[in-house]
Amino acid sequence: MRNKLLALSVGFSLIAFTGCQDGSATDTTNTEEAKEKDIFEGKPLSMEYEDEIDSLISLMTLEEKSGMLHGTSMFATSGVPRLGIPELTMADGPLGVREEISRDSWAPAGWENDHATFLPAGGGLSATWNPELAYTFGNVIGAETRDRNKHVLLAPAFNIIRTPLGGRTYEYFSEDPFLNKQIAVPYIVGIQENDVAASIKHYAVNNQETNRGTVDVLLDERTLREIYLPAFEAAVEQGHAYSVMGAYNRLRGDYLNENEYMLQEVLRDEWGFKGFVVSDWAAIHSTVKALKAGADVEMGTNAPFEEYYFAQPLIEAVKSGELSEDEVNESVRRVLRVMYNIKAIDSTGRAEGSRNTEQHLKDVYNIASESVVLLRNEKDLLPINAQEINSIAVLGNNATRTYAQGGFGAGVKTKTEVTPLEALQNKLPESVTINYAKGYEENYVPAEDGNQNYGRQTIDELDEAMVQEAVEAAKKSDIAVVFAGSNRDYESEAADRRDLQLPFGQEEFIDRIKAANPNTVVVMIAGAPFDLRKVEKDASTLVWSWFNGSEGGNALVDVLLGKINPSGKLPWTMPMALEDSPAHATNSFPGGESVTYEEGILVGYRWFDTKNIDPMYPFGYGLSYTDFDFSNARVNKTEAFTDDETIQVSVDVTNIGELDGKEVVQLYVSKTDSNVERAAQELKGFEKAMIAAGETETVTIEVPVKELAYYNIENKKWTVEPGIYTLKLGNSSRNILQEVKIEIE
Known part of the structure; x- marks a missing residue:
């Protein structure tokens, strides 16, 4: 997968724009000279401010610390003005920066200057199969968030689409973990370049709206690791997201905001997350258990602000000895770490932001037109x-x-x-x-x-x-x-x-x-x-x-x-009938007090392809006004690959029609003689290429060998199984046009 961005300019002349409304009249989004940028590697949280943070914490009262860890308005926590710490302000935003909400209710604040650009919903963005446009999307919404003077954008949302009935399917990205992370990471990088923290959501396995606030999700560890966590892991380790939103539901008995395994062992110990965890609104159910498990900021609980679990009850828990003040300090430290990194405390050199600009409309047009x-x-x-x-x-x-x-x-x-x-x-x-x-x-x-x-x-x-x-x-x-x-x-x-x-x-x-x-x-x-x-x-x-x-x-x-x-x-896969979809074929949606993911790793097209069920339209499907031919598939070598190598797969794509067009070359991997259960094929790479009519372009997709690993539940490690793998190239999961085989030592 290519990982460089060239400033986009194609297609701008095709549309008449209404111009700027109420934001800055100038905007540099994608208008600088074409330059290469790594869109799959974000900027890690700097630890250079730790001494200053410790000094601030030492000067704060317990009440001031508590105020930084819970909502004191609908979308903000308290600052400490006497120490130069502002409120931590947040904005909802998967579709664009949400209008201003009243401080103490969900009623609109009634501002006249809180308009924003409406961006395509997640389904549209992911349908572009274009990580460069995901970066553009993040850059636009990040700039608009910054222009509204918000510190945290509650986006992107990229839970796996487990059922076609999901109420938030329109907002999420995909049924596939690889496509999810290829869209999510550039999106996050684009946001945070504007000195705005992305809060990735909803961590994790928040795959249904029915009983979302109480349902206990039960699934095996391999399914969790291979399907539901890869995009979150990439968002933390590659995108370096500064915030994570804990989901409403339970996982194996514990609410996600009280789940030490997910918040501490996986998120912080394994993935090295240094930012803060904010709850989804009203998703905190305790004081001591939640804070000890790794939740940092409580938002939206249905009570007066001073009665939030991390408000007066937290103060009382410290005074009674149920919590130590050092544990509270650690959560405050995480919040301050993010605030320093986005220049919310020392604003020297902070991005200015822009909103409702002609350039943003052009960017939205480009995303929509490729979707x-x-x-x-x-x-x-x-x-x-x-x-x-x-x-x-x-x-x-x-x-x-x-x-x-x-x-x-x-x-x-x-x-x-x-x-x-x-x-x-x-x-x-x-x-x-x-x-x-x-x-x-x-x-x-x-x-x-x-x-x-x-x-x-x-x-x-x-x-x-x-x-x-x-x-x-x-x-x-x-x-x-x-x-x-x-x-x-x-x-x-x-x-x-x-x-x-x-x-x-x-x-x-x-x-x-x-x-x-x-x-x-x-x-x-x-x-x-x-x-x-x-x-x-x-x-x-x-x-x-x-x-x-x-x-x-x-x-x-x-x-x-x-x-x-x-x-x-x-x-995602469009099924012929609902009962063809895995969660419904296994009668494991929506569950009651709990829901068991009976289909395991066979989510979406993995189920349809493995069970030989014909979909209405398959995953990855989409036609063009021209036609493409694939030929001469080849790899940089066919054998003796080791875990730390990268496979380079090339194929010649010829536009055999009369119109210029873009094609998405999709690479699926199969291993038929595996010692563990595997899907018939899994997406492991893709590349979108513009090819002129009558022309042939060589498309090369790079696949790290480690992408072929499965999660070994016995040793709790990712394992690349030796043997023969088939690399399949096509333009949907059901239209494979070329194949090559490789051997992993």
Whole structure:
């Protein structure tokens, strides 16, 4: 995998921007001269301030120390003004820096200057399969966090997607640990270059919203190490994340914020983490046990601030001898260490930040444009040639829907969010008539308790008058585009979805439109899989897009019109049916008081490929408006590799079509004669390459031999098994085009 970043500039001329809103008018994100940068190695926490930190701690009262370890407003802890220590301020942010919240409630503060750029949700970012864009994403959101004068950004979120029903699937990255870490590490590096601490979340095995605050997750150690921890380990050891957020759930009996094994033995002793652990909001359940286990900062507990477990109860625990003041000092030291490193105490040379700039919109556009996935294009309806049509029907609620806000959890207060209809109106020539009809309503069954823990129930009965209006629009148009799918009210933190069915009667609606106009393009905008079997029937053209940020509509429409050649790849498997997915095939979701991960290491495509189950669309899948051919796969040598070496795998990729395009070369590894259970294949490398029409490029992927290791539960070490390995090269997990074999000594 390449690990250098060149400043990105491609594609900026394809879009008209609205300009800056309320942030700095200048921005250097990706605008400096092209230079190489290691995006997979962050800056470690410096220990040069330890003497100053010890001096400060010696001057602090116990009450002041406690104030630094718990929320004294909704998103800040206390500082010590007399010693020059400011509040530690935090911001939610996977989609962009959250609007300002009142100090003592969840109500918006009502500021006029807290707008931010809306960035693509995690599904869109990971669908780019482009670590360079992950770095760009982190740099943009880090600069905006810094401009808002926040010290900690509560992002990125990258728990493994275990079930397609997960309420936060739209926000997370992938079902695969390797892809997760290749996106997470550059993201963190980009954030922290802006003197903002990234708080990686949710540590760990926080893979469902159902009973998330209480469920006890049970899984074997090998599964934990091989599937659920690699991205966190890389985020700490390579990205050098300054903060870790402890998750809501339990693991093997203990809450994650009281789990000494996870917080001390793994995170600090094994991985060398030197930063601080902050709880998810209201995820602390004790004083003594949590602090001793390694939690440092308590946030969001549902009590007056002075009653938080790390507030007055902590002071009393020290006075009674249950905790030593030295133990409290250690947590304070970790917080101060981060504050010094991000220049929150001595601000000399601290980054200035920037927000709502034209450059940030360009960066968002670039990310969104590489995320769109072309699923089917059998009649070559795409790209749409605007010079050859007189009319187009634009149909569906998602043609005008916005996604910056919605559901339970963090959104973005943004001034710019271009919808697909707006983009089409701006980009199509005046000679093309746009016939718009909404077609269906987004309606829900009222929740009895205001918080439907297991997904929002929708009203799926169509309004015949609305459908008929859309049918008539389709009939009188040369081509129809249905913008369907989901939204951030339906896919939401705090509630897993009920099933894979499209809500709001959309299956029937799409059928009616296809019958009215055979030249129908179906565009899904969503963050998680749906059952598309009925939608795909008789639908020759199918596109998948995401909750894709301020420029999401522009990027999507530029793909439809052919200004951008699609290059997105699915970061998860889309199943034919829910029961095909491993957590559901094993009847191990959502559990009750506990949930056992019965599928073990066979998560996502590992299950489908090993069990020979056909998916609707496989992991890594995505088409282009051109075609690519792979040939001449080779390695730097075929045998005698040792643990400390790197395998160099090369393949020639030829663009055999008529358009320039980007292809993602994916490298999967198999070992059939293993002494331990293994998946049929595992992703161990990928490279995204731009290849001009008619040209051939050699793509080389480097795979450290240690990436081939499994976790040996007997000696508690990563072990590279000797023998023959097959390296498979393709453009999805189910389309392997070249293979080579190597031998490990």
